[in-house]
Amino acid sequence: MTGLIQVRGGRTVAKAVDRPWLLRAASIALVLGLWEWGGTIPVSIAFPKFSETLAAFAGMITDGTFAGAYAETAGPLIVGVSLTAVGGVLAGLVMGLSSRTEWLGLPVFIVLQASPSAAIIPLITFIYGIGFTAKVFAVVLLSAPVIVLNSYRGIANTPRSLLEMGDAFLAGRFKRIVKIVIPAGSGLIFAGLRLGLAQGFTGAVLAELLITPTGVGDLITFYRSVADYPRMFASILSIILVASVSVTLLQRLEQRLFRPEMRPA
Amino acid sequence: MTRFWVLATALVLLLAACGGDGDSGDGESGGSVRVALGDIESVETLALFIALDRVRDRGVEVDLTELADEDLANQAVVSGQADVGLGAPYALIEGSDAPLRIFCQLQAARFFVVADKADYPDWQSMNGETFTVHSRGSTTEALAKLVEQEEGIEFGEISYVEGSEVRATALLRGNVKATVLDIPNRNYVMAESPGTFHELPTPETKASDEVIFGNTEWLAANQETVQVLLEEILTVWRSMVDDPAFVQEERERLDLLNDLPAELEEQLLPYYEQGAEEGLFTQDCGSEAAARDDFEFYHEAGQLSGEPGELRVEDFWDLGPAQAAEDALAESGG
Known part of the structure; x- marks a missing residue:
C-alpha cells in the first residue's frame, strides 16, 4: 500500500505495475466500498448495501436458487451460441473468400451489430412466439454479428506472403483454405467466439427479461416485484460475475492456444 | 416617488388577481400533482385520463408520466419524482418500509x-x-x-x-x-x-388490481389536492358504471386518445360496459374490506410475507382522504 502512495520513488511505481493484481484489487475494493457507502446513505430505498447483497448472494448459492436459474438460462444460450458458432464461422469464411458474398452479407451484419438489440428482441415473438425457439433466436441475433465479422476479418486478412507461399508449393484451393487461410485467421475467429458467447449471454438474459420470465431474468423480475432488493442486486451481480469470469477464462485459453502474432490486437 | 410605489404595488396586486382568475378557470384548488402511471395510453387507462383532465379543470396542475411498468412507477414515487402512483405497492411498503400509503382502490381484481x-x-x-x-x-x-x-x-x-x-x-x-x-x-x-x-369460473374477491398511492409527506401536505383528485376519480368511476357511454362522451368532449386506431375504438364501449357489469370499477375507493382482502390475496401471491391476520391496515392504507372525498360528494349530491 505504501508503495502505491510513494509514487516519487521509481522502484515503488515499478513494483505496483509489476503486480497488476494489486491495482485491480484496489479498484474493486474502491467500487465495493462506494457501493457500501451508497447503501448506508441510502441512495434510494431500493439500493441495498454491498454487505446485504453479498449475504443475499451467499444465500442464493446455498439454497440452490442460482443453480436452478442458470440451468434454465444455459439451455437457449448453449443451443444459440453453438448454432451461431458453426453458422457464423462458415458465413465469415465464405464472405472472406468471395467478394460477391462479402458484398451480399457484410452490410447485413454491420447493420445488425449497430442496431439496438433490446428494441429488436420483442419483435422476435411475432415470428417465433414465446418459447425456447424465441430465446435461441435472441441469442443468435446478438452473437451472430460479432462471430461472423471477426471470422470474416480473420479470413480476409490472411497474410499475402502465406498465400504466395501456398502458390509456390502449388497448393490447391481446398488445401490453401484448410492449411493456410483458416489457421491464419484462427486467432480472430476464436476472439469472435469469445465475444459471441458474451453477447449471446446478454441475448439470453434480455430474452428472459423481455419475452418470458425464466432463469436468471426471472430472478431479477421476481425479486424486484416483491421488493427484495438485496436478492435482486445479487442476481444482477451474478450475471456480471458469470460474464466476466467466463470471458476472462476464454481469453486465457486464447492466449495459451494461439501464438502472439495470431491473437487479435 | 411614493406615488410611483403605490401605483406599482397596486398594479402588481391587480395583475396577481387577474392571473389567479385566469389560472384556476372555474376551479378552486390551484395545487399540483405529479402522477406516475406504469402503463401506456390505452382503452383501459382512458377513464383515468378523463378524471385527470377534470382535475385540471378544477385548477390543479397535473403532470402525468407514463412508465414501462408498475415497479418503475413505485420507484418514481419513492424517490420523490412523482407524488402519486398507480399499481399495487404492497411488497414495497412491507419490504422496505417505504413512506407510501394507498388511498384509493381503482380497480378490483377480476380475472x-x-x-x-x-x-x-x-x-x-x-x-x-x-x-x-x-x-x-x-x-x-x-x-x-x-x-x-x-x-x-x-x-x-x-x-x-x-x-x-x-x-x-x-x-x-x-x-x-x-x-x-x-x-x-x-x-x-x-x-x-x-x-x-x-x-x-374464478373465485370472487374484492382484492385490488390497481390502487392509487402516494408519498405520506405529500399526502399530508396536499390534502386539498388529494381531495380534488379523489372526488373526480369517484365521480368518473360512478358515472361510467351508471352509463358506460359516459367515457365515450367525455373522451370526445375532452379530445382524449384521438389517435386511437379504429379497431381499438370498437373495443372501447364493450370494455367499459363489461367492466361495469363485472364490478371492475370500485365505487367507494375500496375501504378497509378491500385492504383486508388485499392482505389475503397478496400474501397468497407471495408479495406480502406477513400473516394477513396480523397486518395492520394503517401500515398500508390511509383511509381518511377517500372518506373526506365521499363526504364532500355526498354533501354536494354527487
Whole structure:
C-alpha cells in the first residue's frame, strides 16, 4: 500500500505495475466500498448495501436458487451460441473468400451489430412466439454479428506472403483454405467466439427479461416485484460475475492456444 | 416617488388577481400533482385520463408520466419524482418500509380464465396440467393458488408469460391451452376463434388490481389536492358504471386518445360496459374490506410475507382522504 502512495520513488511505481493484481484489487475494493457507502446513505430505498447483497448472494448459492436459474438460462444460450458458432464461422469464411458474398452479407451484419438489440428482441415473438425457439433466436441475433465479422476479418486478412507461399508449393484451393487461410485467421475467429458467447449471454438474459420470465431474468423480475432488493442486486451481480469470469477464462485459453502474432490486437 | 410605489404595488396586486382568475378557470384548488402511471395510453387507462383532465379543470396542475411498468412507477414515487402512483405497492411498503400509503382502490381484481374447450372442459380436467399466468408473485399466480385450494386440484406446472395480449396470441397459436386474460383480450380471443375456447369460473374477491398511492409527506401536505383528485376519480368511476357511454362522451368532449386506431375504438364501449357489469370499477375507493382482502390475496401471491391476520391496515392504507372525498360528494349530491 505504501508503495502505491510513494509514487516519487521509481522502484515503488515499478513494483505496483509489476503486480497488476494489486491495482485491480484496489479498484474493486474502491467500487465495493462506494457501493457500501451508497447503501448506508441510502441512495434510494431500493439500493441495498454491498454487505446485504453479498449475504443475499451467499444465500442464493446455498439454497440452490442460482443453480436452478442458470440451468434454465444455459439451455437457449448453449443451443444459440453453438448454432451461431458453426453458422457464423462458415458465413465469415465464405464472405472472406468471395467478394460477391462479402458484398451480399457484410452490410447485413454491420447493420445488425449497430442496431439496438433490446428494441429488436420483442419483435422476435411475432415470428417465433414465446418459447425456447424465441430465446435461441435472441441469442443468435446478438452473437451472430460479432462471430461472423471477426471470422470474416480473420479470413480476409490472411497474410499475402502465406498465400504466395501456398502458390509456390502449388497448393490447391481446398488445401490453401484448410492449411493456410483458416489457421491464419484462427486467432480472430476464436476472439469472435469469445465475444459471441458474451453477447449471446446478454441475448439470453434480455430474452428472459423481455419475452418470458425464466432463469436468471426471472430472478431479477421476481425479486424486484416483491421488493427484495438485496436478492435482486445479487442476481444482477451474478450475471456480471458469470460474464466476466467466463470471458476472462476464454481469453486465457486464447492466449495459451494461439501464438502472439495470431491473437487479435 | 411614493406615488410611483403605490401605483406599482397596486398594479402588481391587480395583475396577481387577474392571473389567479385566469389560472384556476372555474376551479378552486390551484395545487399540483405529479402522477406516475406504469402503463401506456390505452382503452383501459382512458377513464383515468378523463378524471385527470377534470382535475385540471378544477385548477390543479397535473403532470402525468407514463412508465414501462408498475415497479418503475413505485420507484418514481419513492424517490420523490412523482407524488402519486398507480399499481399495487404492497411488497414495497412491507419490504422496505417505504413512506407510501394507498388511498384509493381503482380497480378490483377480476380475472378471466380462458381455456381450450376440448382439452379442458372444467377445472378438474386441469389437474396436473400446465396453467399459464403473468409472472411469479403476480395476482394471476395468486388466482392459480386460490383455484387449487377451492377446486381441490394441483396444476402440473405454472408457466409465466408476461402481458395479457401475449398470452392471448399464445392461446390462439396453441402455445398455451389455458391462461388468465383481461377483458379486451378475452373478447379478442373469443371473437378470433369462436367455439374453440370457453371461460372457467374464478373465485370472487374484492382484492385490488390497481390502487392509487402516494408519498405520506405529500399526502399530508396536499390534502386539498388529494381531495380534488379523489372526488373526480369517484365521480368518473360512478358515472361510467351508471352509463358506460359516459367515457365515450367525455373522451370526445375532452379530445382524449384521438389517435386511437379504429379497431381499438370498437373495443372501447364493450370494455367499459363489461367492466361495469363485472364490478371492475370500485365505487367507494375500496375501504378497509378491500385492504383486508388485499392482505389475503397478496400474501397468497407471495408479495406480502406477513400473516394477513396480523397486518395492520394503517401500515398500508390511509383511509381518511377517500372518506373526506365521499363526504364532500355526498354533501354536494354527487
